[in-house]
Amino acid sequence: MSAFEALLAEERRVIDAALDRLLPSAEAWPERLHEAMRYAVFGGGKRVRPILVRLACRAAGGDADAVLEAACALELVHTYSLIHDDLPALDNDTLRRGRPTVHVAFDEALAILVGDALLTEAFAVLGRYPEGRAFAPRRAEACRLLAEAIGSRGMVGGQVEDLEATGAAPDRVRLDRVHRAKTGALIGAATGLGALYAGVTASQGASFAAFGSRLGLLFQVADDILDVTGSAASLGKSPGKDASAGKLTYPAVFGLAESRARLAELADALAHEARALEGGEGPLGAMVGYVARRDR
């Protein structure tokens, strides 16, 4: 295990423990809802988004421990988006990280409401943490920043266009727009929030957010490629699903070889950006390599 892999493992342990403290107990009313929220959140996620909040906060000179709970809000949002994307009316996926999706394990009505509750809980967490009067203006700004990233002009907008693009002719402009909105916006919010909590200037915050947006694009390109090249065991879901569903993906638009070349090119550019943000080699740079090379 590399030093960065050890860091990731430790981050996941700390974040999982915080998520466990933040989420209502499965014994609290309404029990079935809370059980399903926990089923969805503790389903083997890699916690990339909360980790990025903490890494960006540290790189920007802030205290990563102070932003632990706030970072977890990003994982709640990510989980909500997966649950709603998986619904029968949307992507109709039955398997996620090797387990039945929420609407299969519970039912469709509950899956809709679990997503709603997790999205809402994210803002309860951001409104409460980091605690203390000094952080209050940043808490309000964090709610605004996240909501703008994941709303109709961001993540949800990307999901709408992704559905509209499904089955249509491959289109480069549209592909770029969908990937930026659907994946880039939330990851850009993660790095942007980390910098915001560190108290950087607006222009430095914008640099961190822009890096995250492009890292999200890298993430999505890698995901598109893996859907073509991965196995069911390594993916935790059915491979080839994008192509058979007529999804707009990098391989559909550029072919596999050019998609790989573009992935490598973007990874190089991002490694350079990470060095600028961190003042040398650091965990954000290592994250770029991790995303570009991840095997699932």
Place this chain on the structure above:
Amino acid sequence: MSAFEALLAEERRVIDAALDRLLPSAEAWPERLHEAMRYAVFGGGKRVRPILVRLACRAAGGDADAVLEAACALELVHTYSLIHDDLPALDNDTLRRGRPTVHVAFDEALAILVGDALLTEAFAVLGRYPEGRAFAPRRAEACRLLAEAIGSRGMVGGQVEDLEATGAAPDRVRLDRVHRAKTGALIGAATGLGALYAGVTASQGASFAAFGSRLGLLFQVADDILDVTGSAASLGKSPGKDASAGKLTYPAVFGLAESRARLAELADALAHEARALEGGEGPLGAMVGYVARRDR
């Protein structure tokens, strides 16, 4: 038209204009999503929740004009909750305020995403308004207060138990819990937020929130009764739907006569509370009468 009805009409005009400014144009990407968001929001709502934010703010000594935009967030949340409640997997309603519901007028996937986008937009608005550094701590607190009211232990939790209770034997304890969570929590948040923005103490804020919660209960009891006694034309939806769907309602538990008696008793108690909050006769008291007597 009474003075209070004139006040309501003017409030609706001001709030509709603010909602129009806050919501993205239907010509902005993604156009179909924004068109559907506007279809849902501008569908004849009575704007009771944003009006209550403003009335409570004024009663607590604050500036109702300063909270206009923030008040609109409550209408966005209310609209999202109706859209998701109406979905085929939940209440499967095809008509709302005399028009096709969002999943009928557009499609089911878009209805889910329109709800998600409106809920998200509510927090973007609360994170941004009221503007100014002095309001920043209240903006963060508003996000927390609203999110806690409408999350798994509030509005969404009530919706889950409402679904679970459908078709089961009428149960008074459960009825009370569902109504408090499903309707009371959001209306309690409305009056609580109005007081919060006025800068009252925590204990005064709690009194305003408690009044709103009970006003929400009054609202729901009146709604349950109207489902039995109203016409399709006056309701804008099919009457008798609760009973035929086996919903847990006041008439189902207490019968119509006792439901009416309980409505009158609750209205009297609330009129008394309103006088205490407003220091005499005022618009919150008039709102109690309006809700108790409303014809739809």
